[in-house]
Amino acid sequence: MRIVVPAGGIGGARFLRGLKAALGTDAPASEEQTTNPSITVIGNTGDDITLFGLRICPDLDTVMYTLGGGIDEDRGWGRKDESFTVKEELAAYGMKPTWFGLGDRDTATHIVRAQMIAARFPLSAVTEALCDRWQPGVRLLPMTDDQVETHVVVEEEGRTRAIHFQEWWIKHRAELPARQFVSVGAESAKPAPGVLDAIAQADAVILPPSNPVVSVGSVFQVPGIREAMAEKTVVGVSPIIGGAPVRGMADACLSAIGVETDAGAVAEHLGADLLDGWLVDEADAGTEVEGVEVRSRPLYMSDPDSTEALARAAVDLAVELSEARA
Ligand code: GDP
Numbered sequence: 001m002r003i004v005v006p007a008g009g010i011g012g013a014r015f016l017r018g019l020k021a022a023l024g025t026d027a028p029a030s031e032e033q034t035t036n037p038s039i040t041v042i043g044n045t046g047d048d049i050t051l052f053g054l055r056i057c058p059d060l061d062t063v064m065y066t067l068g069g070g071i072d073e074d075r076g077w078g079r080k081d082e083s084f085t086v087k088e089e090l091a092a093y094g095m096k097p098t099w100f101g102l103g104d105r106d107t108a109t110h111i112v113r114a115q116m117i118a119a120r121f122p123l124s125a126v127t128e129a130l131c132d133r134w135q136p137g138v139r140l141l142p143m144t145d146d147q148v149e150t151h152v153v154v155e156e157e158g159r160t161r162a163i164h165f166q167e168w169w170i171k172h173r174a175e176l177p178a179r180q181f182v183s184v185g186a187e188s189a190k191p192a193p194g195v196l197d198a199i200a201q202a203d204a205v206i207l208p209p210s211n212p213v214v215s216v217g218s219v220f221q222v223p224g225i226r227e228a229m230a231e232k233t234v235v236g237v238s239p240i241i242g243g244a245p246v247r248g249m250a251d252a253c254l255s256a257i258g259v260e261t262d263a264g265a266v267a268e269h270l271g272a273d274l275l276d277g278w279l280v281d282e283a284d285a286g287t288e289v290e291g292v293e294v295r296s297r298p299l300y301m302s303d304p305d306s307t308e309a310l311a312r313a314a315v316d317l318a319v320e321l322s323e324a325r326a
């Protein structure tokens, strides 16, 4: 079975760990298993930012580290056994910003990336090279090799201005009222090599519980990706349970675009032309979305077993709905 997953950072990466287990791609790779079943991840690069001369790709790295066993499990981002000496030294030079946490081990990843970018390798090639070390067990593709950055239009002391998503998310903790999200550069961006082929060859697309506005939403801003996915059987997992995000500040993103923080409202926002199936938590049982098959299942990824069960439920629903389409 070939599955494509557009993913953000933490929620996407944790779900992917369960999906690998559910599909049995966790087992030692045999000749056959490397091709079937397979998972292609289309990573959000809208969160990417250049700081200290380094191109930083938070969501790609979170997926890579999480699936490759290098993640700090408690924080959910960055390397485990991390130290922050480089960060302190940069601050001592007065380098700004000071709000971004780039650890020492993580810095090595960024030096590799910076060097390859300076040698004019596209981001997809850089990502592949980094994954050679981490062996995430999925094919990890950036949504695009072009520069697309999510900016947030905010209002502060009566002034309207646009800031980078990372500044809004990390420095302001999403507390500055957001008026709009703009994917700068998206109109002219092309899907990265392999993205449209992977979608065309997929048996199903599964939307993990990633931020529907700034993670999955950014992937959909790259022309052609959402359209290609809409041709497929698409099953999504709600990131909203009982009217609240499980972690993070997705509610601030949803209210900025006028969508209620509610499992059904998020499905409607994603669109019945895209979604065939939608998994909501048992707390949201009874949710109805016109044109979408809604099922309730436990959606908390509290441990490996519950995460695998959730991923299996998404796969099962996708199989059932594709058989119904055939
Ligand atoms: P980010 O890039 O780090 O923000 O991570 P994502 O884009 O993947 O988004 C995180 C989203 O996943 C948030 O909206 C959370 O509500 C959701 N999430 C996190 N943990 C869980 C969980 O255990 N279950 C479900 N259903 N959603 C979760």
Ligand code: CA
Binding pocket: 008, 009, 010, 044, 047, 058, 059, 215
């Ligand atoms: Ca993210």
